[in-house]
Amino acid sequence: MIADLGEAHTSSCYSTYLPPGALGKGFGEASNLHIAHDEMKAHLEDVVKHIHGLVDEFGTKTRKTHGAYQDQDAAVKASMAGGE
Numbered sequence: 001m002i003a004d005l006g007e008a009h010t011s012s013c014y015s016t017y018l019p020p021g022a023l024g025k026g027f028g029e030a031s032n033l034h035i036a037h038d039e040m041k042a043h044l045e046d047v048v049k050h051i052h053g054l055v056d057e058f059g060t061k062t063r064k065t066h067g068a069y070q071d072q073d074a075a076v077k078a079s080m081a082g083g084e
Helices: 002-014 028-082
Strands: none
Touching: 002 028
């Protein structure tokens, strides 16, 4: 999943470029479409960046929680071994 997010980030930043005039020239709709494309491109980049941050935060919290459970498990095993 992380690799897919990296690919989505790269694609949203670099594979969606639309040069001015690509949709035609000399009529208002072409300019409006280009502006709308640039706005949507920026929005998608922000969404992908936000999702990447959430996944990274989730991974960090998961690792910390897993470590705490391992520490507790080790403490319980040690206390039980000492009680024998």
